[in-house]
Amino acid sequence: MGIPEKIKAIEDEIHKTQINKATEHHIGLLKAKIARLKKDMEGDIHGKTISSKSRSGGYNVRKAGDGTVVLIGLPSVGKSTLLNRLTNANSKVGSYRFTTLTVVPGMMEYRGARIQILDMPGIIEGAASGRGLGKRVLSVARSADLVLLVLDVFQPQHIDLLKRELSVIGIKVDQKPPDILIEKTETGGISVNSLVKSRLSESLAKDILRVYGVHNCRLTVREPELTDDQLIDMLAGNRVYVPSIVALNKIDLVDNTLLMQIRRKIGNNFIPISADGNKNIESVRDAIFQKLDFIRVFLKPKGQDADLEEPLIVRSECTVSDVCTKIRRTMTTDFKYAQVWGDSVKFGAQKVGLDHRLADGDIVSITKKN
Ligand SMILES: Nc1nc2c(ncn2[C@@H]2O[C@H](COP(=O)(O)OP(=O)(O)O)[C@@H](O)[C@H]2O)c(=O)[nH]1
Ligand SMILES: [Mg+2]
Known part of the structure; x- marks a missing residue:
């Protein structure tokens, strides 16, 4: 029996089994076996899809810029129109489905950051389970720093569908990784140390670990x-954990009463826009910049004024060491100390080391060893 048949057999068994307290363990174990088989089958194709070497035609997109955002939505919600508004790209817009058949990249320049935005073919329901183009396309989304979920104003409820489809292929939107730690040991079997009362039984946890050879x-x-x-x-x-922004498009077609109804249905957490009407596009740009958590760091060459025109754009958890590497790969090796002015230090010109964490707007001057 090949792997797909094995998976099918286990899936059938799950469908046949009534879900209750007594079968919980059995089903959990079957799910672990399926996940293991799928992993064996796919090798690790995930995450490699965006590679300059892969031969997947239009799905092959090289990461560029200071961050990558993917547009995710059903066909015809206005993704290509939005991409063209946000960037210099020219993605084909059409009133029929599937205008965009490959991934189209664009570059958005905003407050000194260069942000890559990828327009994906619209996902369709069931895409993640292998229908149509869906699966390969969705796997490009795995390398994104942020997903921009695009909804049609008449179908706001599709937000759940989009998140579900992404979840099936291992992209967890707006979720935190579970707080668990697995430390492999040489001997002694499996010991479970629950610091909280957990829903998962100890015996099932152990059995699942064994399925994975632990x-x-x-x-x-x-x-x-x-x-x-x-x-x-x-x-x-x-699994990857990615934050999201939601844009509700085509608001030019509705009035405020309908927008209020939508807010009651899916909450307040979206940006109402009209891609075609060029409305609220700046809010989308700003939200992208904020969500990617960039900061600006200004460089001051020794004995000269700081360059306040062109900041370095770096992620917010960045240290002096990251800044050095961004300037020149080998810079940390000749590093002696840095002086910093700004929010991350107590006083101006404070001397700091490579581990020092920088804040937005900081000015940095690096002194090299002679
Ligand atoms: N009324 C209206 N139509 C829009 C808007 N944005 C896009 N469209 C139209 O919706 C259709 C699909 O747009 P497209 O960008 O190709 O959607 P995609 O399939 O998600 O890439 C086109 O006819 C667009 O002109 C908008 O804000 N308002
Ligand atoms: Mg399109």
């Missing part, structure tokens, strides 16, 4: 709501 380890659980699925996800090791 027979000796310390499992520390700090996650009260830990589920079998989360443990399986972690062991399968192919």
